[in-house]
Amino acid sequence: MAEQVITGYKRWLEGIGEQGVFFKNFFRNIFRGGFEWSEFVRQCYEIGYRSMLLVGITSFIMGLVLILQLRPSMLEMGAESMLPKTLAVSFIREIGPVIIAIICAGKVASGIGAELGSMKVTEQIDAMEVSGANPLQYLVVTRILATSLMIPLLTVIGDAIGLFGGYLALNFTDDISFSLYFHKCIASLEFIDLFPALVKTVFFGFAIGFVGCYKGYNSNKGTESVGLAANSAVVTASLWIFVIDAIAVQITSLLFYR
Amino acid sequence: METATKHTEENKQTLKNEVVVDIDHISKSFGTNEVLTDISLKLKRGENVVVLGKSGQGKSVTIQCIVGLLTPDKGTVKVFGDDVAEMDADELKELRTMVGFLFQSGALYDSMTVRDNLEFPLTRVLKLTDRAEIDKRVEEVLDGVGLLDAIDKMPSDLSGGMRKRAGLARTMIVRPEIMLYDEPTTGLDPITSREISELILNMQKKYKTSSIIITHDMECAKITADRVVIMNEGTYIAEGSFDELKKSEDTLVRSFFNETT
Numbered sequence: 001m002a003e004q005v006i007t008g009y010k011r012w013l014e015g016i017g018e019q020g021v022f023f024k025n026f027f028r029n030i031f032r033g034g035f036e037w038s039e040f041v042r043q044c045y046e047i048g049y050r051s052m053l054l055v056g057i058t059s060f061i062m063g064l065v066l067i068l069q070l071r072p073s074m075l076e077m078g079a080e081s082m083l084p085k086t087l088a089v090s091f092i093r094e095i096g097p098v099i100i101a102i103i104c105a106g107k108v109a110s111g112i113g114a115e116l117g118s119m120k121v122t123e124q125i126d127a128m129e130v131s132g133a134n135p136l137q138y139l140v141v142t143r144i145l146a147t148s149l150m151i152p153l154l155t156v157i158g159d160a161i162g163l164f165g166g167y168l169a170l171n172f173t174d175d176i177s178f179s180l181y182f183h184k185c186i187a188s189l190e191f192i193d194l195f196p197a198l199v200k201t202v203f204f205g206f207a208i209g210f211v212g213c214y215k216g217y218n219s220n221k222g223t224e225s226v227g228l229a230a231n232s233a234v235v236t237a238s239l240w241i242f243v244i245d246a247i248a249v250q251i252t253s254l255l256f257y258r
Numbered sequence: 259m260e261t262a263t264k265h266t267e268e269n270k271q272t273l274k275n276e277v278v279v280d281i282d283h284i285s286k287s288f289g290t291n292e293v294l295t296d297i298s299l300k301l302k303r304g305e306n307v308v309v310l311g312k313s314g315q316g317k318s319v320t321i322q323c324i325v326g327l328l329t330p331d332k333g334t335v336k337v338f339g340d341d342v343a344e345m346d347a348d349e350l351k352e353l354r355t356m357v358g359f360l361f362q363s364g365a366l367y368d369s370m371t372v373r374d375n376l377e378f379p380l381t382r383v384l385k386l387t388d389r390a391e392i393d394k395r396v397e398e399v400l401d402g403v404g405l406l407d408a409i410d411k412m413p414s415d416l417s418g419g420m421r422k423r424a425g426l427a428r429t430m431i432v433r434p435e436i437m438l439y440d441e442p443t444t445g446l447d448p449i450t451s452r453e454i455s456e457l458i459l460n461m462q463k464k465y466k467t468s469s470i471i472i473t474h475d476m477e478c479a480k481i482t483a484d485r486v487v488i489m490n491e492g493t494y495i496a497e498g499s500f501d502e503l504k505k506s507e508d509t510l511v512r513s514f515f516n517e518t519t
Contacts, residue, residue: 034382034385119367119368122363122365122368123361123362123363123365124365124366124367124368126327126361126365127359127361127365127367127425128367128378129327129354130325130327130354130357130359131354131359131378131379131382131383131428131429131432132351132352132354132355132379132382132383132432133378133379133382133383134382138382
């Protein structure tokens with residue numbers, strides 16, 4: 001029993017060490033000559049454009065549902081006019097970035113994990129390596145940088161769509177003009193609501209790309225390992241999103257709300 | 259004039275006897291599983307060595323040590339006189355441009371067309387930028403393997419034999435001096451296997467490569483081998499030409515030949 005615990009602990013430490021080496025190699029390969037621009041653009045399209053519909057629908061529903069859920073309580077307190085502000089602040093600060101990142105972890109991290117995992121199983125990564133090309137630069141750097149850039153962009157778009165969903169929900173029961181609703185939303189937001197929320201999405205994107213690439217690139221050479229890599233990528237990336245969020249909120253509180 | 263000719267002949271002979279790959283008493287284990295116990299092999303320039311052995315005997319592990327994909331636990335692997343284990347990243351990269359490796363599955367990049375697969379090492383490894391030169395080399399090598407018509411196809415649209423041909427073309431396009439083939443005919447029907455074996459021989463003659471061919475296909479060994487080594491339980495048990503080994507009295511050696519002769 002004790003031996004099993006020690007072995008598990010050793011494996012866990014080895015895993016951390018391997019991730020550290022992978023992280024170091026990623027950074028080293030960003031600054032090596034010959035950046036793969038065409039692959040980077042292709043990944044931005046695959047990750048950003050192809051996730052837009054999913055992010056749009058999810059954000060729209062979240063905005064709509066939040067207004068429907070908040071309205072009775074706010075009405076009770078006579079604070080119905082505060083609904084746009086409440087939605088804007090909660091959605092842009094917290095709900096939008098986290099929900100969109102979780103959705104992307106499910107779609108993008110699993111996709112990257114499965115793709116690189118199957119490339120490993122079919123010896124494509126080994127073939128790239130023995131040909132003298134740099135698989136880290138071509139496969140890993142491009143994907144991690146693409147997720148780090150695309151997740152913030154998707155969050156900005158998702159936030160806007162979420163607020164629009166809230167506007168429609170408000171109009172189910174009340175009558176508020178589009179310009180007044182958005183004026184109230186924008187007026188309620190400050191720099192400290194927008195900037196930290198956007199910065200943390202860069203880290204969410206990095207975590208999604210990094211975990212997906214690490215799990216896929218280091219998967220074993222069996223067909224079942226492709227599924228394991230995809231599954232493990234989603235779980236680990238989702239966990240990291242909550243950890244990063246908790247740290248980001250602490251830092252924001254310390255810096256801006258003291 | 260006569261002396262000059264004599265010197266040229268001597269140089270040719272020296273070059274022919276040059277050992278390009280020198281595997282010296284290597285062993286390799288994965289956990290408690292000892293795959294290679296004691297392997298030594300020399301590959302001379304222009305020579306085709308076939309390594310025969312049952313599955314799981316460490317044949318593929320041996321050639322993966324040559325390109326630095328795996329590092330032996332003991333012993334040394336020297337390519338063109340340089341120890342692979344002591345090479346830094348840049349030296350290893352340079353070595354890999356001189357040593358081609360054909361994987362069992364062909365290992366084509368499945369998100370790229372055949373053309374893109376072949377262009378990949380040209381633009382990333384040889385850093386070619388001239389479009390005309392790239393097109394010329396791609397078309398020339400695809401023509402050599404009889405796949406010019408499939409140039410814009412995706413790997414998923416190719417048959418097993420076509421994938422191996424395309425994989426061979428992608429490896430040959432950088433004109434390596436040494437070729438390592440990992441079971442090039444596995445999973446193919448006898449006719450396609452023969453075609454691939456003959457193609458290996460033709461490519462060797464055309465590009466003047468030295469090759470190590472890992473296989474358990476006796477037909478492939480018969481067509482391609484200058485020398486055959488037989489591997490069992492992580493070590494070599496017999497060595498000689500195909501015809502010499504065919505006459506061997508050793509039971510294990512005979513078991514390989516009995517199936518085909």
